[in-house]
Amino acid sequence: MTTTSAASVAARGRSALPRPSRIRTDRSIVRRRVATSLTYAVLIAIAVVYIYPFLINVATSFKTDPDAAADPLSLVPATWSSAAYARLFLRSEFPVWFTNSVIVTICVTAGRVFLNSLAGYALARVDFRGRRVVFAGLVAVMAVPGVVLLIPKFLVINQLGIYDSYAGMIIPLLADAAGVFIMKNFFESIPRSVEEAAKIDGAGTFRTFWSIVLPMARPAVITLVILSFQGSWNELSHFIVSAQSPELMTLTKGVAQLASGALSQGNQYPLKLAAAAIMTIPVAVLFFVFQKRITNASTGAVKE
Amino acid sequence: MSTTTTARRRPRGSGLRGREAAAGWLFITPVLVILGLFLVLPVIMAAWVSVSDWTGRGSPFSGDVGFVGARNYRTLVAEGGLATQDFGTSIRNNAWYVVLVVPIQTAISLFLAVMVNRKVLRGRGFFRTAFYFPSVTSSVAITVLWLFLFSASGAVNKILSYLGAEGPNWFNDPRGVLHVTLSAIGIDQPAGALGAHGFLGITWWEWLAGPSFAMSALILMAIFTTSGTFMLLFIAALQNISGEVEEAALMDGTTGWQRFRYVTLPMLRPTLFTVLTLGLIGTWQVFDQIYTGTQGGPSKTTLTPAYLSYSASFNNGHWGQGAAIAFVLFALIVALTILQRFALRERNTVPRRKRFNQPPPAAGDTPPALPTSTGSQP
Numbered sequence: 001m002t003t004t005s006a007a008s009v010a011a012r013g014r015s016a017l018p019r020p021s022r023i024r025t026d027r028s029i030v031r032r033r034v035a036t037s038l039t040y041a042v043l044i045a046i047a048v049v050y051i052y053p054f055l056i057n058v059a060t061s062f063k064t065d066p067d068a069a070a071d072p073l074s075l076v077p078a079t080w081s082s083a084a085y086a087r088l089f090l091r092s093e094f095p096v097w098f099t100n101s102v103i104v105t106i107c108v109t110a111g112r113v114f115l116n117s118l119a120g121y122a123l124a125r126v127d128f129r130g131r132r133v134v135f136a137g138l139v140a141v142m143a144v145p146g147v148v149l150l151i152p153k154f155l156v157i158n159q160l161g162i163y164d165s166y167a168g169m170i171i172p173l174l175a176d177a178a179g180v181f182i183m184k185n186f187f188e189s190i191p192r193s194v195e196e197a198a199k200i201d202g203a204g205t206f207r208t209f210w211s212i213v214l215p216m217a218r219p220a221v222i223t224l225v226i227l228s229f230q231g232s233w234n235e236l237s238h239f240i241v242s243a244q245s246p247e248l249m250t251l252t253k254g255v256a257q258l259a260s261g262a263l264s265q266g267n268q269y270p271l272k273l274a275a276a277a278i279m280t281i282p283v284a285v286l287f288f289v290f291q292k293r294i295t296n297a298s299t300g301a302v303k304e
Numbered sequence: 305m306s307t308t309t310t311a312r313r314r315p316r317g318s319g320l321r322g323r324e325a326a327a328g329w330l331f332i333t334p335v336l337v338i339l340g341l342f343l344v345l346p347v348i349m350a351a352w353v354s355v356s357d358w359t360g361r362g363s364p365f366s367g368d369v370g371f372v373g374a375r376n377y378r379t380l381v382a383e384g385g386l387a388t389q390d391f392g393t394s395i396r397n398n399a400w401y402v403v404l405v406v407p408i409q410t411a412i413s414l415f416l417a418v419m420v421n422r423k424v425l426r427g428r429g430f431f432r433t434a435f436y437f438p439s440v441t442s443s444v445a446i447t448v449l450w451l452f453l454f455s456a457s458g459a460v461n462k463i464l465s466y467l468g469a470e471g472p473n474w475f476n477d478p479r480g481v482l483h484v485t486l487s488a489i490g491i492d493q494p495a496g497a498l499g500a501h502g503f504l505g506i507t508w509w510e511w512l513a514g515p516s517f518a519m520s521a522l523i524l525m526a527i528f529t530t531s532g533t534f535m536l537l538f539i540a541a542l543q544n545i546s547g548e549v550e551e552a553a554l555m556d557g558t559t560g561w562q563r564f565r566y567v568t569l570p571m572l573r574p575t576l577f578t579v580l581t582l583g584l585i586g587t588w589q590v591f592d593q594i595y596t597g598t599q600g601g602p603s604k605t606t607l608t609p610a611y612l613s614y615s616a617s618f619n620n621g622h623w624g625q626g627a628a629i630a631f632v633l634f635a636l637i638v639a640l641t642i643l644q645r646f647a648l649r650e651r652n653t654v655p656r657r658k659r660f661n662q663p664p665p666a667a668g669d670t671p672p673a674l675p676t677s678t679g680s681q682p
């Protein structure tokens with residue numbers, strides 16, 4: 001600090017301006033470089049904290065029980081073992097859970113996309129009486145926290161006689177107010193002239209919606225697919241209150257019971273972590289396929 | 305009244321517009337029916353159950369189910385028995401969870417968003433992916449992983465041992481973190497009134513225990529899984545701030561921190577509000593993690609109202625109490641959201657006025673004249 005200022009005074013004395021300014025830029029370059037590498041160091045450290053647990057998860061699922069307990073941090077199993085996977089797929093109910101999760105997720109995703117975009121279109125474009133009231137009602141419904149409905153939902157499902165059936169597991173998940181909003185917002189951004197042309201050609205409201213407007217709403221539909229898929233695949237509490245028989249067990253419920261030690265003696269971490277790893281794969285694949293659209297500005301996903 | 309409506313409806317009722325209106329209702333009916341059946345009706349039904357003595361057998365509307373008034377609510381809040389203690393404990397546990405998770409996850413997600421949003425940063429996509437990934441995985445899978453990482457001889461304690469510290473047996477340790485800290489400086493006993501008086505069936509001393517080690521592990525998990533989601537919200541908001549504003553601030557010779565504090569942060573206020581509200585609503589509903597991981601243990605220190613509502617109904621047959629807990633929780637969330645909205649709005653207006661008031665002493669004592677006086681100075 002003192003040496004550079006002395007140097008700059010000396011330099012100014014000789015009326016040579018370039019030198020002190022070069023010193024200053026040198027210093028700022030150094031400082032910027034230090035700052036940049038510090039930024040990267042911090043970000044990489046955080047990224048390790050965020051990713052390493054998942055690597056441990058996968059690695060441990062290939063370990064033997066004693067190995068998992070002895071060296072919980074290592075990413076390379078001392079002896080590779082696929083016993084956990086063999087047990088899950090060959091000697092447990094795991095395949096049933098998986099199938100159920102697939103069935104429910106596909107039905108819920110397809111149904112949600114269809115019903116929510118229908119409703120969103122009606123709210124955005126179709127002129128009908130009571131539209132404002134319906135809209136206000138949806139906003140109010142969105143404010144009710146989900147877990148609060150846990151007991152109440154069971155009461156209704158039970159009363160309607162659809163407890164312990166696919167219907168009870170799927171139908172209540174079909175409508176979600178947030179999805180309706182996403183679709184409504186998107187439809188509002190499509191120019192009206194498109195539909196007017198279709199109407200002049202004599203297309204009915206559903207025809208206009210189905211073959212003209214919905215294809216244009218692909219970005220919003222994809223967003224809805226991602227949200228619905230992830231939401232229903234990861235759903236736990238609703239399945240707890242809507243079914244109880246083992247044939248209707250989903251992955252989330254099954255693995256949760258596995259975790260609380262229902263099937264096992266000892267810790268059996270490789271087994272549990274293998275189950276956790278498998279149930280993460282579908283959402284992870286979805287995530288990596290649509291990664292750009294998810295992490296690149298979530299505004300773009302809603303409105304484009 | 306009726307004549308005017310029919311007069312107005314007639315032209316709509318026939319022809320193209322009427323068909324369109326019918327289509328509109330047709331389009332929206334499925335969603336309305338489902339939401340009505342599984343959202344509105346449940347609330348009404350649960351309201352009845354919460355004031356009834358239904359035991360879970362038969363229909364709650366059958367003749368032999370009696371109306372008991374506010375008895376279920378009184379049992380929870382006022383009677384001081386086991387039900388009150390459990391409820392008080394669950395509120396305490398969840399309150400610590402909220403108090404720690406909401407600010408930390410908001411701060412971390414904002415920090416990550418600002419770091420990752422830099423235009424010069426290489427590998428932005430990689431970092432975003434890495435930070436967001438925990439958010440897409442299911443709470444069940446993450447809880448299973450967490451049970452392993454935080455087990456007595458697990459990865460976390462291994463790392464702690466490298467650092468020379470001995471980690472607790474996380475998910476089996478019911479000691480409150482604050483109590484442990486206090487006993488380290490010699491305070492083991494509640495001082496006077498703290499131990500003698502209490503609220504909701506547990507003493508103030510117990511309220512001040514802090515989260516147990518088990519709950520702390522769950523707190524870390526919540527921060528780990530949700531900071532990515534909120535990071536995306538912040539990134540979206542940051543991208544909406546035009547570069548011009550930042551540039552103008554840069555021209556004024558501000559430092560990076562000043563630009564963040566006085567330019568970026570105020571413009572992020574709406575998003576900040578959203579994140580805090582969503583955080584508050586979400587953190588009061590802890591259920592999956594408890595169901596999967598701890599079932600309320602050890603020593604009920606991870607019991608939450610949502611889980612208690614479930615176990616009271618499904619495991620113990622106290623359906624009235626379970627429904628009552630759900631309603632109290634609902635009221636609590638609504639009240640806190642309104643309170644938070646109020647608190648944030650208050651702070652929102654005051655500093656801005658202050659900032660406008662600061663320059664005048666030099667320019668004169670009439671703030672409205674400020675723009676013209678500064679404008680004429682150069």
